[in-house]
Amino acid sequence: xxxxxxxxxxxxxxxxxxxxxxxxxxxxxxxxxxxxxxxxxxxxxxxxxxxxxxxxxxxxxxxxxxxxxxxxxxxxxxxxxxxxxxxxxxxxxxxxxxxxxxxxxxxxxxxxxxxxxxxxxxxxxxxxxxxxxxxxxxxxxxxxxxxxxxxxxxxxxxxxxxxxxxxxxxxxxxxxxxxxxxxxxxxxxxxxxxxxxxxxxxxxxxxxxxxxxxxxxxxxxxxxxxxxxxxxxxxxxxxxxxxxxxxxxxxxxxxxxxxxxxxxxxxxxxxxxxxxxxx
Amino acid sequence: xxxxxxxxxxxxxxxxxxxxxxxxxxxxxxxxxxxxxxxxxxxxxxxxxxxxxxxxxxxxxxxxxxxxxxxxxxxxxxxxxxxxxxxxxxxxxxxxxxxxxxxxxxxxxxxxxxxxxxxxxxxxxxxxxxxxxxxx
Numbered sequence: 001x002x003x004x005x006x007x008x009x010x011x012x013x014x015x016x017x018x019x020x021x022x023x024x025x026x027x028x029x030x031x032x033x034x035x036x037x038x039x040x041x042x043x044x045x046x047x048x049x050x051x052x053x054x055x056x057x058x059x060x061x062x063x064x065x066x067x068x069x070x071x072x073x074x075x076x077x078x079x080x081x082x083x084x085x086x087x088x089x090x091x092x093x094x095x096x097x098x099x100x101x102x103x104x105x106x107x108x109x110x111x112x113x114x115x116x117x118x119x120x121x122x123x124x125x126x127x128x129x130x131x132x133x134x135x136x137x138x139x140x141x142x143x144x145x146x147x148x149x150x151x152x153x154x155x156x157x158x159x160x161x162x163x164x165x166x167x168x169x170x171x172x173x174x175x176x177x178x179x180x181x182x183x184x185x186x187x188x189x190x191x192x193x194x195x196x197x198x199x200x201x202x203x204x205x206x207x208x209x210x211x212x213x214x215x216x217x218x219x220x221x222x223x224x225x226x227x228x229x230x231x232x233x234x235x236x237x238x239x240x241x242x243x244x245x246x247x248x249x250x251x252x253x254x255x256x257x258x259x260x261x262x263x264x265x266x267x268x269x270x271x272x273x274x275x276x277x278x279x
Numbered sequence: 280x281x282x283x284x285x286x287x288x289x290x291x292x293x294x295x296x297x298x299x300x301x302x303x304x305x306x307x308x309x310x311x312x313x314x315x316x317x318x319x320x321x322x323x324x325x326x327x328x329x330x331x332x333x334x335x336x337x338x339x340x341x342x343x344x345x346x347x348x349x350x351x352x353x354x355x356x357x358x359x360x361x362x363x364x365x366x367x368x369x370x371x372x373x374x375x376x377x378x379x380x381x382x383x384x385x386x387x388x389x390x391x392x393x394x395x396x397x398x399x400x401x402x403x404x405x406x407x408x409x410x411x412x413x414x415x
Contacts, residue, residue: 003365022315026313026315029310030310031310031313031315031316032313032316033313033315033316034315034316034317034318035316036320038286038318041282041285041286041318042286042288042318044282044285045282045283045286048282049329049353049354049355050353050354050355052353113324134392137373187324190323190324191322191323191324191327194324195323195324195326195328196324197326197327198326198327198353199353202327239405276367
């Protein structure tokens with residue numbers, strides 16, 4: 001039962017993490033930045049806006065389907081609510097399904113901006129989703145298990161550093177960090193997928209997106225640092241990707257490599273001190 | 280109703296003119312003036328916005344588009360007319376191709392004069408239109 005409480009606490013957690021992210025980005029720009037609870041105010045405002053009635057069933061269903069995907073992620077990861085203990089690929093499928101649902105919504109809206117965003121997202125999906133599934137498979141192959149509940153490898157990046165690096169780079173695409181944000185390019189294609197949504201549906205899409213971002217941070221911590229450190233590493237990954245977002249693409253690549261090397265050295269030091277590594 | 284004072288999202292429409300006021304509007308979002316600290320955000324789609332900033336004189340071609348964009352904003356919404364052209368017609372007042380200042384086409388809440396107005400006065404105008412009596 002306690003897992004349900006934890007999973008419900010992750011929803012305000014996702015909103016506060018987004019507030020912290022905006023604050024971090026603002027500090028990188030040398031700005032004061034919005035208040036910490038700004039995403040919460042945004043969602044409250046959107047819920048109070050005028051409601052339009054749409055005739056298109058797919059278009060009106062898409063926000064609720066996206067929210068369903070996010071809640072499904074909360075049910076299976078990182079705490080197993082209702083004893084849900086399927087294998088790790090289910091989480092990969094749900095991540096992919098959410099992006100596919102956005103594409104359906106944008107195509108159903110018949111907005112040219114939404115269509116451009118869909119085509120770009122489809123092209124990008126060909127690349128990153130295969131990598132994402134391969135990364136998941138490799139981590140679980142390393143652990144020798146199939147479900148999240150039995151995954152007990154800690155500091156996996158010390159053993160499979162290249163896979164950990166791949167995971168960090170794949171998360172760039174999932175989080176839409178600068179080199180891979182072609183589907184959100186505001187100067188070219190307006191608001192992208194969400195061009196035609198307003199009010200309550202937009203608020204629901206926002207919540208779904210925020211939960212997905214938080215799950216990405218937790219998943220990275222879970223895979224790379226282990227179950228114990230998953231929730232502690234989530235804000236650290238958030239700050240890392242916020243810094244990536246504000247820097248140029250080449251710079252972020254270099255910083256990723258440097259961070260990775262530093263982390264690998266620290267992990268080896270930890271392994272040597274704890275005596276798990278026979279030198 | 281008062282919730283839009285916490286997070287006013289902003290959309291632009293340049294209805295015709297020299298683009299000077301639009302550049303001053305964009306200057307509000309840079310680190311020097313930083314309106315994001317009030318929760319304001321620049322939104323590309325009018326359907327997400329609460330405040331519509333209209334710059335420039337409205338020419339005959341853009342009058343229909345302006346009406347269309349105004350109708351896309353969900354209630355509650357505010358309109359701010361920016362610059363001498365948007366407020367009164369300014370330099371282009373007697374031109375043959377204009378449909379009039381902004382308030383002839385759509386209802387306007389706040390007028391920000393100047394050619395172009397400084398970012399401080401634009402921020403002041405937006406804050407005033409959010410804090411007027413009808414908003415509370």
